[in-house]
Amino acid sequence: MGRGAHNYNDKATPMVRQYSQIKESCPDAILMFRLGDFYEMFYNDAVIASNILNITLTSRNKNDANPMPLCGVPYHSVEPYISKLLESGRKVAICDQVEDPKLAKGVVRREVTRILTPGVNAEGLGLSSSQANYLAAVCLHDGLYGLAVVEASTGYFSASEYSGRAELVSELARVAPREVLLARGRKGSRLEARDLSEAVGGALVSELDESEFDSAGLRDIEGGDAVAAEMPAAARAAGGALAYLTAAQMGRPAQVVRIEFGGGSTMMRLDEQTKRNLELVSTMREGSREGSLLWALDCTKTAAGARLLGRWLLYPLTNCGLIEARQDSVEAFVEGAELRDAVSSALAEIYDVERITSRAATARANARDLAALAQSLAAISKLKGILGPLEAPLSELASRIDPMEGLRERLAATIVGEPPLSVRDGGIVRPGVSEELDELRDAVSGGKRRIAAMESAEREATGIGSLKIRYNKVFGYYLEVTNAHRNKVPDRYIRKQTLANAERYITPELKEYEQRVLGGEGRAKAMEYEIFSELRREVACAVARLQRSAQAAAEIDCLLSLARVAVEHDYARPKVEDTPALEIADGRHPIVERLIEERFVPNDVTMDGDGRRMIMVTGPNMAGKSTVMRQTALIALMAQIGSFVPAKEARIGVVDRIFTRVGASDALARGQSTFMVEMAEASVILREAGPRSLVLIDEIGRGTSTFDGLAIAWAVAEDLHDRVRARTMFATHYHELTELARTKDGIANFQVAVKEWEGSIVFLRKLTEGATPHSYGIHVAHLAGLPDGVIRRADEVLSNLEDGEYDEIGSPRIAIARGGTARDDAQYGLFAEEAPSEVVRALSDLDADSITPLQALNIIHELKGKV
Ligand code: ADP
Numbered sequence: 001m002g003r004g005a006h007n008y009n010d011k012a013t014p015m016v017r018q019y020s021q022i023k024e025s026c027p028d029a030i031l032m033f034r035l036g037d038f039y040e041m042f043y044n045d046a047v048i049a050s051n052i053l054n055i056t057l058t059s060r061n062k063n064d065a066n067p068m069p070l071c072g073v074p075y076h077s078v079e080p081y082i083s084k085l086l087e088s089g090r091k092v093a094i095c096d097q098v099e100d101p102k103l104a105k106g107v108v109r110r111e112v113t114r115i116l117t118p119g120v121n122a123e124g125l126g127l128s129s130s131q132a133n134y135l136a137a138v139c140l141h142d143g144l145y146g147l148a149v150v151e152a153s154t155g156y157f158s159a160s161e162y163s164g165r166a167e168l169v170s171e172l173a174r175v176a177p178r179e180v181l182l183a184r185g186r187k188g189s190r191l192e193a194r195d196l197s198e199a200v201g202g203a204l205v206s207e208l209d210e211s212e213f214d215s216a217g218l219r220d221i222e223g224g225d226a227v228a229a230e231m232p233a234a235a236r237a238a239g240g241a242l243a244y245l246t247a248a249q250m251g252r253p254a255q256v257v258r259i260e261f262g263g264g265s266t267m268m269r270l271d272e273q274t275k276r277n278l279e280l281v282s283t284m285r286e287g288s289r290e291g292s293l294l295w296a297l298d299c300t301k302t303a304a305g306a307r308l309l310g311r312w313l314l315y316p317l318t319n320c321g322l323i324e325a326r327q328d329s330v331e332a333f334v335e336g337a338e339l340r341d342a343v344s345s346a347l348a349e350i351y352d353v354e355r356i357t358s359r360a361a362t363a364r365a366n367a368r369d370l371a372a373l374a375q376s377l378a379a380i381s382k383l384k385g386i387l388g389p390l391e392a393p394l395s396e397l398a399s400r401i402d403p404m405e406g407l408r409e410r411l412a413a414t415i416v417g418e419p420p421l422s423v424r425d426g427g428i429v430r431p432g433v434s435e436e437l438d439e440l441r442d443a444v445s446g447g448k449r450r451i452a453a454m455e456s457a458e459r460e461a462t463g464i465g466s467l468k469i470r471y472n473k474v475f476g477y478y479l480e481v482t483n484a485h486r487n488k489v490p491d492r493y494i495r496k497q498t499l500a501n502a503e504r505y506i507t508p509e510l511k512e513y514e515q516r517v518l519g520g521e522g523r524a525k526a527m528e529y530e531i532f533s534e535l536r537r538e539v540a541c542a543v544a545r546l547q548r549s550a551q552a553a554a555e556i557d558c559l560l561s562l563a564r565v566a567v568e569h570d571y572a573r574p575k576v577e578d579t580p581a582l583e584i585a586d587g588r589h590p591i592v593e594r595l596i597e598e599r600f601v602p603n604d605v606t607m608d609g610d611g612r613r614m615i616m617v618t619g620p621n622m623a624g625k626s627t628v629m630r631q632t633a634l635i636a637l638m639a640q641i642g643s644f645v646p647a648k649e650a651r652i653g654v655v656d657r658i659f660t661r662v663g664a665s666d667a668l669a670r671g672q673s674t675f676m677v678e679m680a681e682a683s684v685i686l687r688e689a690g691p692r693s694l695v696l697i698d699e700i701g702r703g704t705s706t707f708d709g710l711a712i713a714w715a716v717a718e719d720l721h722d723r724v725r726a727r728t729m730f731a732t733h734y735h736e737l738t739e740l741a742r743t744k745d746g747i748a749n750f751q752v753a754v755k756e757w758e759g760s761i762v763f764l765r766k767l768t769e770g771a772t773p774h775s776y777g778i779h780v781a782h783l784a785g786l787p788d789g790v791i792r793r794a795d796e797v798l799s800n801l802e803d804g805e806y807d808e809i810g811s812p813r814i815a816i817a818r819g820g821t822a823r824d825d826a827q828y829g830l831f832a833e834e835a836p837s838e839v840v841r842a843l844s845d846l847d848a849d850s851i852t853p854l855q856a857l858n859i860i861h862e863l864k865g866k867v
Contacts, residue, residue: 022095026112029092032082079125118133141232147159160263182208215228215236268640274660304553309558326641327573332390333562351375363540368419373539423532437524467485469510483503566643574635581651582605613726614746615747659696678702694728713737717730
């Protein structure tokens with residue numbers, strides 16, 4: 001049976017009818033329907049959910065012609081199940097009983113109380129603490145692309161606007177949302193999911209009616225008017241995001257109090273390739289955080305700090321003033337070892353205030369959240385106490401912290417230190433908070449004492465020494481007498497239950513105390529819940545202030561983290577300026593230097609957009625070309641988030657955009673040809689890079705014939721130098737390209753030095769001026785284990801090629817060996833007189849002119865396999 005297609009007939013029970021009506025209101029979500037102690041799922045939802053959750057699928061009315069597939073999960077532990085459904089990209093609608101079943105006439109009233117989606121998860125169910133969970137809303141308005149990004153579990157909300165689709169796509173890729181919201185509207189005017197498919201990757205695509213993309217919703221939000229006035233397309237996208245959140249949360253998303261301008265011209269632009277190639281937040285091969293730049297820089301102590309650092313990394317600044325402000329704070333922390341320790345230990349006591357606050361705002365926080373909030377506010381206060389008396393900029397950081405003493409005191413004075421998870425079963429509120437509650441509790445414990453006293457009194461009165469007063473949920477309090485003493489039971493005892501070896505009784509007196517105890521307990525629990533809810537509402541009202549304080553603490557955490565890394569790994573403060581210069585002395589790769597066992601060799605890189613702006617890097621494979629290029633980009637990027645950098649000294653002219661064209665292994669996996677990918681990437685660079693950009697090109701033109709490739713690489717390099725004028729590092733195996741430096745002032749040749757030693761090479765890892773005389777491909781092949789015979793032969797073929805020995809028809813005489821002719825040279829056993837082998841045939845069929853060095857290596861490898 002399809003979704004929403006459960007046609008109930010007259011025979012359907014009222015409950016099934018109720019279910020079907022509710023299901024119609026949320027056809028695209030898995031409906032979790034509260035029935036007693038379970039959340040049940042039916043029909044197709046049950047089939048899907050049982051599969052994802054790995055729980056048993058059964059059915060109601062098994063013998064019917066139309067059995068009803070069904071599966072369920074216990075209500076008190078529903079959260080892990082919800083997270084699992086969200087993780088697998090499903091939406092979940094939670095349907096609760098909204099009246100007391102005991103008071104209900106007929107079917108208990110039920111309503112959907114909230115909807116969770118992969119991108120709207122205000123409770124933060126199953127989310128990693130260090131990762132943000134974004135919903136991105138996108139719309140097209142008057143030819144502009146509006147983008148709004150919201151994080152429901154923290155209240156983060158930003159909006160930005162783009163004139164081109166490419167820009168929008170690269171911004172979306174940077175955000176990496178879990179869910180993308182599009183406007184459902186007229187064809188032609190709207191964006192289609194496939195327009196964005198490169199960027200949205202694994203995200204769930206949802207739609208909302210175009211009319212809901214309305215900026216009016218921003219009115220109540222701080223900063224909303226500014227966005228609406230300056231960026232109408234962005235404001236509409238933001239309106240769409242808010243409408244979607246409102247629908248999911250069944251009410252105004254109270255955790256969202258402020259909207260900021262995202263993206264924008266004060267940020268470096270980063271596209272998907274660069275984010276991936278530079279391994280900013282995850283590694284290329286495993287996709288893991290470990291080994292990424294974020295991993296290398298993250299010493300944060302708080303969840304909000306870790307999330308913010310991730311955002312800083314993806315949004316490097318381009319404004320020198322803002323960058324220097326961060327550097328000043330980092331420097332202050334670098335200079336104070338004791339200060340670092342003190343701030344660090346205060347930060348360590350801060351829980352995830354952003355997420356707790358959001359849960360409070362949506363009335364989902366429990367007492368443990370509030371206890372954690374009290375502790376966090378105390379620590380935040382401590383932070384202010386440490387930084388406040390210091391000089392600027394630290395005192396300025398402190399001034400942004402609002403310790404909210406009043407709220408903290410009330411939380412600490414009201415909620416016990418270690419409250420239980422459940423908010424309705426009491427044990428939450430401290431004594432002394434409410435006189436009425438204390439009296440009730442006294443009455444309850446008085447009643448309990450009376451009951452305990454009754455036990456000894458009854459023992460004495462009846463002479464039954466083993467008589468006990470016990471309690472269970474069904475009968476309440478009762479007296480229990482074993483069968484041996486049955487005859488001593490007085491008449492005033494009323495028998496309630498007979499067991500195998502005992503009888504259970506009650507007395508009117510016992511029931512009276514019981515009522516006092518149980519009634520009192522019930523009232524006390526309700527009162528505790530009321531006090532707790534009141535406090536939670538108070539927290540909800542303080543959302544904006546709490547978020548601002550939490551944000552300030554998160555920033556301090558990030559700055560301290562950068563300082564700790566700088567101290568531990570000996571980084572220097574770079575000079576950041578508004579010029580096209582880039583000078584790095586003794587630069588290191590922040591990740592490679594930590595992962596390799598041998599000593600990392602530092603390198604200098606100097607470029608200047610007005611003068612020498614392109615460095616042509618040659619050197620054999622494995623020499624360290626791509627390492628030195630990447631480290632240059634990473635150092636510039638680190639400088640622009642305010643971090644110190646792994647170098648002795650650095651001067652960084654602000655980079656507006658980093659472009660990378662390196663390897664294409666994952667595009668290959670997607671089935672695109674290497675060459676096409678290379679060319680597409682190169683054309684983006686030539687079209688979009690400017691004089692303030694930084695361009696890394698690690699080989700280009702390799703997927704075609706040697707001459708084609710060289711010609712293209714040559715033309716690309718020239719254009720980058722002459723017209724684009726971007727600072728460029730260009731690694732290549734075509735040493736013909738090093739000729740360019742003779743005619744172009746702005747191009748310099750550098751090589752990653754190697755030393756020839758006993759016929760082999762030693763990697764020196766040092767970038768030095770000059771061009772590598774040859775490719776050393778054969779040396780590297782030798783290092784890699786190709787047999788000596790093949791290596792010697794390859795050397796011969798190479799010198800023939802280099803000497804330009806061609807035969808009558810113009811192909812290189814590769815078969816001619818130095819010492820004689822191929823045919824009498826039996827040294828390699830390849831060219832034996834009789835019966836030319838497969839290998840010989842393969843070689844003579846080969847058009848050496850049209851293969852690349854890489855293909856040549858592969859062929860050598862293949863031939864070797866045959867011998
Ligand atoms: P290429 O791009 O020239 O093929 P890589 O940059 O990939 O070479 O470097 C190959 C390996 O050499 C790296 O994985 C690293 O282990 C090592 N390496 C590179 N640069 C250095 C350096 N400056 N100091 C020490 N080891 C280095």
